Amino acid sequence: MIDYRKLHKDALVADMHSDTVLRMLNGFDIAKRDSTGHMDLPRIKDGGINLQVFACWLSTQTPIEECRPRVDLMIDSLEAQVSRNSDQMAICLTADDAIKIISSGRLATFIGIENGVAIANDISNLEHFYNRGVRYMTLTHTASSDWCISSADTAEAFYGLTDFGREVVRKMNELGMIIDISHASVSAVDEVLKLTTAPVIASHSCVYELADHNRNLTDEQIKAVADNGGVIGINFYNGYLSSQWSDLSDSLFGTYRGLIDSIRTEYPDDRKKRREELGPMFDDIEKKLSKLAGVNVATVVNHIDHIVNLVGADYVGLGSDFDGVFALPDGLKDCSMMPNVTQELVRRGYSEDDIIKILGGNFMRVFNKACN
Ligand SMILES: [Zn+2]
Incomplete structure (x- = not known):
């Protein structure tokens, strides 16, 4: 029997999505163990997480002139936390960076943007954010933007992406910024996968076959992501799991x-x-x-299982959505409980190699390929 604690400790564990940056805007101190919220450095350590994506989230309703400054402010807040705790965390710009940071015993801190409205319909803002260290952008959110259709949209004004949307995809490929298809409509995912030259991620999505929410991916989409060489981070939100x-x-x-x-x-x-x-x-x-x-760690692993059974163990990972959702499964109430996922994978007979891929190896493969 595999010792799950040792395996979890030795593996590179990557969480592809949290919204903890929103808390940083309100005076939250990541170094202090908190009784509220889902994530801080002490609990990240307890959870054995080695790479954490911190997403800078924007509502689609944000006035266009406020989009870039608001994301800049979020990146400033994250950078301030990182520099105050430089003995425990550092920003990673490449997969190699991440590995160096993790080998020095620190948290590889990955900056993401959640919602393409951040670029305020100006392609040059992609380069601006890339230069600030952003390495993935979720194209849309719960409402369609001027150029990308959301999964929640029931009256699509265009098919997936506009010409500008396609330009965004090409520019992200060119810069080396990962395209995140979570929140995108079936049409937008189709358009992205036709166009992208790099592997994509669905940073925080679940399986539609198991829970028929518009945020989840159909079997056809899962196969398309696998064909693209991408990775799907399973979301821990009860509403997408069940x-x-x-x-x-x-x-x-x-x-x-x-x-x-x-x-x-x-x-x-x-x-x-x-x-x-x-x-x-x-x-x-x-x-x-x-x-x-009944929504518990096993439910999360059911979603992992489904993807593994469909396309193999190379295309699934973890995308908790910690600090972005209000209800989490039993046994995964905050990031300190992450080893419970490994325990359940071991219990179900997963091989060590496959567990290592799921915990972070798959995400690292995409990070390396799309950003180096
Ligand atoms: Zn989200």
Whole structure:
């Protein structure tokens, strides 16, 4: 029997997506162990994570003139945390960098952007962000942009990408910035895969066959990503892992929708008041959802299994979405619990080689190929 703790400790563990940068904008200190949120340096160490992607997220509704400055501010905040903790973390620009940083016992810190609206419809901003150290960009988010269709869009204004969208893909290939297809529509993924000359990632997506959410990838898409040599980071959000969970969540939020909207309209600028008024509602929703048992580490590994059975062990990895979601599986409530994934893979009889690929090897292959 493989010693899962040793294997996890020795393997290069890469998490392809977290939204912890958003917390950094509000005075969060990554060096301190926190009782809230999902991630900080002490817990990253406990979780045996060696490479962490920190995504700079933007809403599609961000006014165009605020997009670039807002992402710059997020990168500034991340850089400030890195320089304050340079004994524990450093920014990686290439896969070789990452390996050096990890060998020195530090966290390889990878900068991503979540939502292509960041470039404000100006191709030169891709180079700007590349020069600031950004090595992947998620093309879209929960609403379509001027040039890329979102998976949540039910009335596509164009097929996947516009001419400008195709220019973005070509420029990202040219610069050596990884294209992230999480959140993109079936049409956009199709367009990207027809065009890209480099392997892509779906940094934080699950399997549609197991949970029919628009954020998840169909078997056909999974095969196409494998043909491209890319990698899919399994998302830990209960809503993408389990249809049963997301149906209940939708119906509970549906019941409260009117009330939630009216509180948001009543206190548009008073965060504290909003939280006070919304708190009991969210508590009730959470209580009801937590009674729905059964979303746990095994559920996450079911999604990994599905991809491995379909295309082999070379195209799947981990994309937690820590600090970006409000409900996580039992046994994966924060990043310190990451070894539980390895334990479950061992329990199911995965070979050491395959586990090493899934934990981070596959992502490193894509990082090396797309960015070097
Ligand atoms: Zn996301």
